[in-house]
Amino acid sequence: MHYQIDNLDKQLLRLLMQNVNRAYTDIAKELGVSGGTIHVRLKKLTEMGIVQGAQLQVNPAAIGYDVCAFIGVFLEKGSEYKKAVEQMRQIPEIVELHYTTGSYSMFAKIICRDTKHLREVLNEKMQVIDGVQRTETFISLEESISRQIAIE
Amino acid sequence: MHYQIDNLDKQLLRLLMQNVNRAYTDIAKELGVSGGTIHVRLKKLTEMGIVQGAQLQVNPAAIGYDVCAFIGVFLEKGSEYKKAVEQMRQIPEIVELHYTTGSYSMFAKIICRDTKHLREVLNEKMQVIDGVQRTETFISLEESISRQIAIE
């Protein structure tokens, strides 16, 4: 699975990351190959697991989800991790969860409607999970950068 | 701009978040309306800024970016924020940057090839930025949850 992707693959990824809906024939023209080649390459990249499909970008603030926060979670024992993850998965407000090194056992990113909603999620959903000792909250006042990794 | 989206809009969002490439006519059949209606609704949601288009999902690990980390940044003065953001924008490894409440001034998510690359980014790129006092690193050992907010 350690096939080295070539320059054409990289250029294709770069163009598609800028605009997924661009027509294959249009991309093909820019890269100097045929539309069929673009199709084959993208299929290969998908089969290799490099491309995982496309996702709709929804603006949370526009549908009433104004508060984004990061939560550092302290577990009583590291061994309780798996059980805690399963319970966190049931909380729809959690959009990302990482098992991390450093002060915290886990790190969560959550999206809520307002600060009242955030408090409810913290008090009534997260802090009642077995093994969760305490949490620390960092509310995002502004998302200054949001992008994908650059290819190469 | 506070138009309340109706049930059809919500169902449409839900289906498209599951699969952006699903055919309009197929979605229309499931929701019991015509393909034209789906088109009009999606156009409206886009114009309202709720839908911001689609994005290609690329698996960072598959192209050699194995390390994901969160960096808490301490600034000397909060007022240096804007200048710091501009310099952070030049660092391609930073994929998210938030201005936060709590212990840190800013919170960054960064994607690197390996721990050596991470050390380089921290020492040679982030800690030399004007106003950055020190940083704290949380390496993600596992991303247990990664999803979008649930509609409703």
Place this chain on the structure above:
DNA sequence: GTTGAAAAGTGCTGCGA
């Protein structure tokens, strides 16, 4: 692996209700 064209399916637009 790439090409070029043919075949199948999709999104878009105007008209009618």
Place this chain on the structure above:
DNA sequence: TCGCAGCACTTTTCAAC
């Protein structure tokens, strides 16, 4: 405002290079 139908375009496939 919504639904239907035709047109234009795109993706997909496939034989040949």
